[in-house]
Amino acid sequence: MAQLTDAEKRQLALTANRLRGHVIRMVAAAGSGHPGGALGLADLMTALYFRVLRQDPKKPDWPERDRLILSNGHVCPIRYAAMAEAGYFPVDELMTLRKFGTRLQGHPERERLPGVETTSGPLGAGLAQSCGLAYAAHLDKAAWRTYCVVSDGEHDAGLHWESVLFAGARRLANLTLFVDRNNIQLDGPTETIMPLEPLADKYRAFNWNVLEIDGHDFDAIFAAIETAQSTADRPTVVVCRTVPGKGVSFMENDYRWHGQAPNAEQEAAALKELKEIAAKLASV
Amino acid sequence: MTDALLKPVPLAKENQSPKATRDGFGEGVVLAARENPAVLAACADVTESVRLDAFKKEFPDRFVQLGVHEQFLVAFGAGLALAGKKAFVAAYATFSPGRAWEQVRTNVCLNEADVVIVGAHAGVTVGADGATHQAIEDIATMRVLPKMRVVVPCDALEARKATLAVARITGQSYLRLGREKQPIITAEETPFEIGRANVMRDGTDCAIVACGLMVGQALKAAEELATEGVSCLVINMHTVKPLDTATLLAAARLCSCVVTAEEHLVAGGLGSSVAEALAKESPAPQEFVGIQDRYGESGTAAELIEACGLGVSHVKAAVKKVVSRKKA
Numbered sequence: 001m002a003q004l005t006d007a008e009k010r011q012l013a014l015t016a017n018r019l020r021g022h023v024i025r026m027v028a029a030a031g032s033g034h035p036g037g038a039l040g041l042a043d044l045m046t047a048l049y050f051r052v053l054r055q056d057p058k059k060p061d062w063p064e065r066d067r068l069i070l071s072n073g074h075v076c077p078i079r080y081a082a083m084a085e086a087g088y089f090p091v092d093e094l095m096t097l098r099k100f101g102t103r104l105q106g107h108p109e110r111e112r113l114p115g116v117e118t119t120s121g122p123l124g125a126g127l128a129q130s131c132g133l134a135y136a137a138h139l140d141k142a143a144w145r146t147y148c149v150v151s152d153g154e155h156d157a158g159l160h161w162e163s164v165l166f167a168g169a170r171r172l173a174n175l176t177l178f179v180d181r182n183n184i185q186l187d188g189p190t191e192t193i194m195p196l197e198p199l200a201d202k203y204r205a206f207n208w209n210v211l212e213i214d215g216h217d218f219d220a221i222f223a224a225i226e227t228a229q230s231t232a233d234r235p236t237v238v239v240c241r242t243v244p245g246k247g248v249s250f251m252e253n254d255y256r257w258h259g260q261a262p263n264a265e266q267e268a269a270a271l272k273e274l275k276e277i278a279a280k281l282a283s284v
Numbered sequence: 285m286t287d288a289l290l291k292p293v294p295l296a297k298e299n300q301s302p303k304a305t306r307d308g309f310g311e312g313v314v315l316a317a318r319e320n321p322a323v324l325a326a327c328a329d330v331t332e333s334v335r336l337d338a339f340k341k342e343f344p345d346r347f348v349q350l351g352v353h354e355q356f357l358v359a360f361g362a363g364l365a366l367a368g369k370k371a372f373v374a375a376y377a378t379f380s381p382g383r384a385w386e387q388v389r390t391n392v393c394l395n396e397a398d399v400v401i402v403g404a405h406a407g408v409t410v411g412a413d414g415a416t417h418q419a420i421e422d423i424a425t426m427r428v429l430p431k432m433r434v435v436v437p438c439d440a441l442e443a444r445k446a447t448l449a450v451a452r453i454t455g456q457s458y459l460r461l462g463r464e465k466q467p468i469i470t471a472e473e474t475p476f477e478i479g480r481a482n483v484m485r486d487g488t489d490c491a492i493v494a495c496g497l498m499v500g501q502a503l504k505a506a507e508e509l510a511t512e513g514v515s516c517l518v519i520n521m522h523t524v525k526p527l528d529t530a531t532l533l534a535a536a537r538l539c540s541c542v543v544t545a546e547e548h549l550v551a552g553g554l555g556s557s558v559a560e561a562l563a564k565e566s567p568a569p570q571e572f573v574g575i576q577d578r579y580g581e582s583g584t585a586a587e588l589i590e591a592c593g594l595g596v597s598h599v600k601a602a603v604k605k606v607v608s609r610k611k612a
Contacts, residue, residue, distance in 0.1 A: 067367075109394060118391070119394040119395050120390075122390045128355070128360050129359050132365070135360070139345065159356060162356035163356055166351075
């Protein structure tokens, strides 16, 4: 990947800003959902869907596509928003989130929405399935890669560590894991509920290539992915330090927004802030 | 129509040396891999016990050792399937599906992933290992899952055919296997079709519906009861789900009473499944041969069969009781 120009970065930031607006409107209309993690992952999802993943929104079953497994399924509004903007389905459909008959289930379902790759929500199982995908691709000498996004809170689950052990032992170099290190989970701060630090050292001990980045810095995201792609002897984990609720001041770093929808007043305030950020980006 | 449904299938004519259903699986999964290059097998540190050693030898690249990781085993298998593979994931039934039930639900069933969950060492006939290693609730926990098939072969030969059958259809299946050697009661020419029960013996007084090793027990009971003037029809309900209700109802209507027999808790298993179907369509007196509300324990297979109420005498008693209820 060539170095990004400032104009390209600004464009990506504007896209991420638009996705954040979708998330706020979707969750507010649904009356329930998880805005905190979704807003925090907007930059990573933008990078993946608009620069990294080899996919064709018109052919979601293309066998050679890169796979993106979203383990922390509760943040699906941001994935849905990115998919809609990328052309998988009409943007208008986003507002059906969590409503009866929708393809955009409260937690994503593979059989309902093409391109979702796997049904998720129950935490800890995404990396295990990613290991299966990466192992099959390795066996077939296929060129496609497997990317997996997990939350930090789901590191509490034993199944996740079974998968970390396997991927490290079998040197699944075609597998890249992004950890959304936003330090919150449903009941409170991760380091209060069940401390994870030193998290990077844990992965090193399991024989992973470990990178730590600012999860809102596009240059850092692309540099990490390039390193992962050129690492041939082990899987790479990118610990992305993110701000939950990013872009909406009253949601940032407050665990109470992990799983709560904004009311109409809060929705308006959030959209106003995002609009101001977009205006600032556009005026540069 | 009824006559055709209740026509007995050909069975083994001569005695063969006994074999375990896990042995039949071991043969079947190799045959499946030979005919389909997408077949992979993964195992959680029990390769020889689940009889995947021959597969591993012939297809070393298509065998994946995962270690003591049953939840990972199932979720990993789902991942293989999402990449286009046909995944057989094998462990002891107490641990997979036992420990991995939610992964079976979410990663396999909700994804409609092409995965066969192979639960070995099911039932109390595992013997000496004791209750921790005797899966007696797995039929119940698998059959309640939408889209899951549940197959319980009655002998090694049927297990081989069942393995090939689930390999040839897409979607998720649970294959239940036993550890102990059992008599071979079917023959090469005995048909095997998922969802199509086999009538093993003609009869008119009572229909015995059995699966797994209880099919053999039912046939022995029927033979002894015949000398006492009670005529039993014996059905091998090798597919607990989807249940062959057509054959079941034909038999229930002909005999007007039913005994179910399974090496499983009476709660939630084959007996429950049969009762659900009969209650809806054609209520008939039913007795349940199976493990009552208890766990197993250490002992020989023969001792545990008696202790858990799975003996030939238990089947006979159930038949006599249900026939008397019918007349009452």
